[in-house]
């Protein structure tokens with residue numbers, strides 16, 4: 001299989017896009033360290049289910065990435081569980097929507113910590129082993145909101161635009177060393193993070209959830225359907241493959257046409 005012999009760490013991978021990426025990497029033959037905020041029993045059960053998909057080894061590390069000491073320690077903890085990853089997927093992320101004047105500082109700090117600073121810290125810690133090996137793949141899950149804006153997303157926009165810029169810089173710093181650093185920029189994808197926005201939109205249609213989803217899609221996403229998380233998993237595997245060895249510093253929209261408008 002195409003990623004045999006490689007070890008991936010995927011942050012925020014017990015559900016949603018992160019889980020789909022972990023599953024796709026395991027199916028491609030990589031050993032996978034899952035990460036989350038669930039306790040060890042729950043996390044290891046998730047890792048066992050992913051391992052069964054690819055006949056690969058999987059482990060689990062718990063770390064609250066809003067806590068800087070836990071974010072700093074993530075790579076060491078993951079390496080101890082299995083081995084130093086040569087594939088790093090920074091996927092964990094949170095969202096809060098609110099007009100700028102009332103945006104709570106505590107939410108701003110948490111979003112910057114989880115969506116941006118944790119990726120910086122994980123890359124910093126992962127790169128020495130990748131450089132030593134002369135091979136590495138970093139895929140950062142940004143968003144269409146790393147490329148374009150929408151209202152009421154101040155912290156998320158700052159974090160995701162920051163992640164795109166950070167990734168380009170690290171791509172340049174590692175370009176001669178067999179390491180690629182890219183972002184995937186998903187549009188509306190069917191996971192937990194967008195449920196509050198769907199519910200808010202549904203309230204405008206008397207609580208009709210499907211009408212809320214349709215309205216959100218019509219506003220921004222030309223393919224008019226929520227992306228299954230598996231679409232992002234497949235693209236992440238591609239960016240980790242030899243076929244993508246020449247692609248670095250790219251922010252790749254997987255967005256049903258959102259950013260083509």
Ligand SMILES: NC(=O)c1ccc[n+]([C@@H]2O[C@H](COP(=O)([O-])OP(=O)(O)OC[C@H]3O[C@@H](n4cnc5c(N)ncnc54)[C@H](O)[C@@H]3O)[C@@H](O)[C@H]2O)c1
Nearest residue numbers: 012016017064065066091092093143186188189191192193
């Ligand atoms: N779903 C979408 O429409 C969409 C669109 C663009 C980008 N994204 C991005 O995709 C990534 C994955 O999100 P998702 O859609 O799967 O949503 P999700 O809510 O299902 O997953 C978020 C993940 O982040 C983890 N996480 C949250 N807070 C954490 C913390 N303090 N410490 C450690 N981990 C934490 C969660 O455990 C979870 O696994 C995020 O970075 C998100 O911004 C999602």
